[in-house]
Amino acid sequence: MVFMQRVSMTIVFCLLTFYASSQDGADLFKRTCSPCHSIGGGRLVGPDLAGVTKKADKVWLTKFIKNSAGLIKSGNPAAVAIGKEYNNLLMPPFIGSENEVSAIINFIDSKGGSAQSAAADTFLNAASVENVMRGKALFLGNLPLKNAGSSCITCHSVHDVAGVGGSLAKSLNLSYFMLKGQGIKAMLQSPPFPAMTNTYAAHPLNDQEIYDLAAYLKNISQTMVKGQATRSTFPFLLLGIGGWCLFMLLLFGLWRLRKRLSVNHVIFARQMATEK
Amino acid sequence: MDIRSQIAMVFHLDKCIGCHTCSIACKNIWTDRKGAEYMWWNNVETKPGTGYPNKWEDQSVYKGGWAKSDDELRLKGMDRKSTMANIFHNPYMPVMDDYYEPWTYDYANLFEAPAGDDQPTARPISLVTGEPIDIKTGPNWDDDLGGSPDYARQDVNMHDLTPAEKEAMFQLERMTMFYLPRICNHCLNAACVAACPSGAIYKRGEDGIVLINQNKCRSWRMCVSACPYKKSYYNWNNGKSEKCLLCYPRLESGQAPACMHTCVGRIRYLGVLLYDADRIKEIATCEEKDLVAKQMEIYLDPFDENVRQAARENGVAESTLDSARKSPVWKFVKEWGIALPLHPEYRTLPNLFYVPPLLPAIADTSTGSYETTSASLWGGIESSRVPMQYMANLFTAGDTEKIREVLKKLMAVRIHRRGVTVGDLHEDECKQAFAETGLTADVADAIFRLTSLPKFGERFVIPAAHREEATELLENTADIKGNTGFGTLNTPQRI
Structure with missing residues (x-):
């Protein structure tokens, strides 16, 4: 009797796990991968992942997902090639269990299809000067975010407000060239970085804010490349x-x-x- | 009129034999703990000498007490701004070398040392670091004029003495000393209370004992430098300042404080004085020469019905008023006027009074022999070995007339009693002494009795504490009546 109970419980448990993991795959992908990757939707920040499970084996994929930087450093030729292709823009390591990684890989596998070339990035085509100005105000915190999220400058810096920005996270001077409009949009919609995820989980940005900020960051990146960046010459060390x-x-x-x-x-x- | 009651004390210096029993009694009860080893809430100093902590009277170094500027009173070492500015670095604080590094001895070595050619020794071990140290100084290093050139000659109270007077104090045939036992003065205008940035120090309403709230103390140590008597000490182990609490748990149960209870010479007296708190500022800001006389005015006559009525209206208990009438302190300080405050120039209005000592007269060495006989039996007060100015610097802010008056009274009592018990003095001598001082035979006898033959209950007239009333100020006892008694500070641990 006890034996039967145990067997039935094990079966139920296995089924539940399977169900949960397949559910998790779609959900996890949306939360953690979709800001940079699509499946069959063309290249965003990172490569289109459609058909990736046919190109690489599961063990390699798991390693890469869990710690791409480590894999590149270890000299794995495939990983180094990918790194070069994407200007050594590193993929943040996935923080989660082995099961979750395989759930994501299974999900990608189940979608099938093949990778498309980069779609034209038309996201910011309609951006105006007002968008840029509003974006700057939002970035600096002069204009509060609707859902009471912290303004970007708390952790990030940009060149046109040198010396004031936070140094907790990356400088966003070249963000547009790394991410393009779609990428910035995706990042702001569901940030994949743990600190940013936590910060904005309860205070998401709305579409207008995302658009303004993306327009501002594009402007920043362009002026940076054109050499119009106002570099900070203030001698902080001497001070x-x-x-x-x-x-x-x-x-x-x-x-x-x-x-x-x-x-x-x-x-x-x-x-x-x-x-x- | 804002009449309050104050537990005040008199120390009769003529009776102090410098045995340090008081210090030991206090240490055993209160300061025998880690971090408190160096604290001597009660200490006995040899005068002339620099005392403990060293040179505590030198306010040009320590900046303790009050200073008068115009008609206002301000702390010598700090005001609000400088307290704020110096809150992490109090610039006038005594350092460990001004006290001493507390130590014990490695006694275990005497038993456990391996067999060797030499006797094992017990090395001194620092109680602060736990390492062996070379002892440099101790709490009473200049006892009985020990190390006189280093200590007695550095005595701060010799500032107005002529060079001849100073030199005379250290000639062998003129050398003298007396003891000055000190505890917290529980001042009416306490500088430590004023200096505390946390508001942790307070003067108890019912008996004027000055206490440090150990829960509120934030170890800024402003009290340590503000107290001109250096009677607030910092416990380096638990990070709170501590001071003499006049053994209030003993007082509340009707016992004399430990230092007074154990006093071998029976020099200590304790009793209630009534004072008018409205006059504190006026008196603390008066001219330096008037300080003693003015301070005496603040204490009010417990036999005066008006005073008693005003005190009653102010919440002073009837039993306290009764005890004020029997107070030996009232007699010494006000009725007979033979006890004086220590260093009144600090303007804290201290409540510990001293009957100054009548010291031996100077011997005559002009004939080549050591001649101590003088015209009168004890020699004149003027020929005392300690210059009048020195005594005045200690007890009357430099006013020699005032100290002379007191010493004359003490001498008159001696002359009178010699006449009564031995009868070898000329009657005129006694009459002249009385005429000069305004004493009468009855008063002289009363002074003699309370000085020489007092019973325990005459030396210590301790009023009932009325803790129940003090408790009712803080909480409504009816709220917890019938529940858990009067409550506990810390709830018992249940297992």
């Missing part, structure tokens, strides 16, 4: 050293009347002299 010296001088002045020695130092000095 720091100078400030420190000034602070020490100030302390010296403020506490010049402080009690420097023990009142007993004369006695101790005399005793030490006597001992010698």
Whole structure:
């Protein structure tokens, strides 16, 4: 009886796991891969993944998904080739279990099809100067995000507000050339980076905001390439050293009347002299 | 009028034998803990000497106490701005070398040392670092004029003495010393209370004991430098400042504080004084020469019915008023006027008073022999071995007239009692002494009795604590009546 119970429970468990994993595959892909990859929709930031399971074996794919940087570093020829093709723009490592990775691979496999060449990126064709200005305001936080998300400058920096931006995440000076309009849109819709995912999970950006920000980032990247970037020439290091010296001088002045020695130092000095 | 009650003390220096029993009693009860080893809430200093911590009286170094500027009173070492600016670095704080590095000895080595050619020794071990140290100084390193050139000659109280007077104090045949036991003065205008940025120090309403709330103390240590008597100490182990609490748990149960209870010379007296808190500022800001006289004015007559009525209206308990009438402190300080505050010039209005000592007279060495006989039996007060100015610097902010007056009274009592018990003095001498001081035979006898033959209950008149009333100020006891008693600070651990 107990045996039968155990068997039936195991079967139910297996079925549930299978069901859950197949469900997970689609969901996980949407959440973590779709910002950069499509399946049969053409190349975005990263390659079109349609048919990738036929080109590479599952073990290699799992390794690449879990730690592409490591694989490239280890000199795996296929990985190095991909890295070169995409200007060494690294894919963030997938943080999750082995099961989830295989669920994603199964999902890609089940879709079938073959990779398409890059579709024309028409996302930002209609962007106007207003979009750029609004995007800048949103980026800097002068205009609050509708869903109360933190403004980009908290963690990112760009060249036209040099010295002010955050240094917790990458500089976005060349983001447009790496991601293109579609890529930026996808990134902002469902950010694949853990810190960004957590930050915007409860405070998603709306479509208008995404469009404005993407337009601004495109403008930033273009001016950067044209050499119009206003580089920060402010000597922060010198300022720091100078400030420190000034602070020490100030302390010296403020506490010049402080009690420097023990009142007993004369006695101790005399005793030490006597001992010698 | 805002009449409050204050537990005040008198130390009779003529009776102190410098045995340090008080210090040990205090240490055993309160400061025998890690981080508190160097604290001597009660200490006995040899005067002339530099005391503990070293040179504590030198406010040009430590900046303790109050300074008068115009008609305002400000702390010498700090105001609001400088407290804020110096909050992480208090510039006038005493350092460990100003106290001493506490130590113990490696006693175990005496038993456990391997057999060798030499006797094993117990090396001194620092209680701070746990490493062996060379002892440089201790809490009472200048006891009985020990190391006089280093300590007694550095005494801060000799500032107004003539060079001749200074030199005379250290000639062998004129050398003298007396003891000065010190505890917290539980001042009316305490500088430590004013200096604390956390508001952790307070003066208890019912008896004026100054305490540090250990839950509120944030170890800024402003009290350490603000207290001119250096009686607030910082516990380096638990990061809180601590000070003499006048053994309030003992007082509340009707016992004398440990230092007073154990006093071998029975020099200590404790009792209630009533004072007018409205006058504190006026008196603390008066001219330096008036400080002693003015401070005496703040204490009010417990026999005056008006004073008693005003006190009652202010919530002073009837039992406290009764005890104020029996207070030995009232007699010494106000009725007889023979006890003086220590360093009134710090303007904290201290509540510990000292009966100054009558020291031996100077011997005459002009004949080549050491001649101590003088015209009168004990020699004149003027020929005391300690210059009048020195005593005045200690007890009357430099006013020699005031200290002379007190010493004359003490001498008059001696002359009178010598006349009564031995009868070898001329009657005129006694009459003259009384005429000069305004004493009468009855008063002199009363002073003699309370000085020489007091019973325990006469030395310590401790009012009932009325903790129940103090508790009711803070909480409604009816709320918890019948539940869990009066409550506990920390709930018991259940397993």
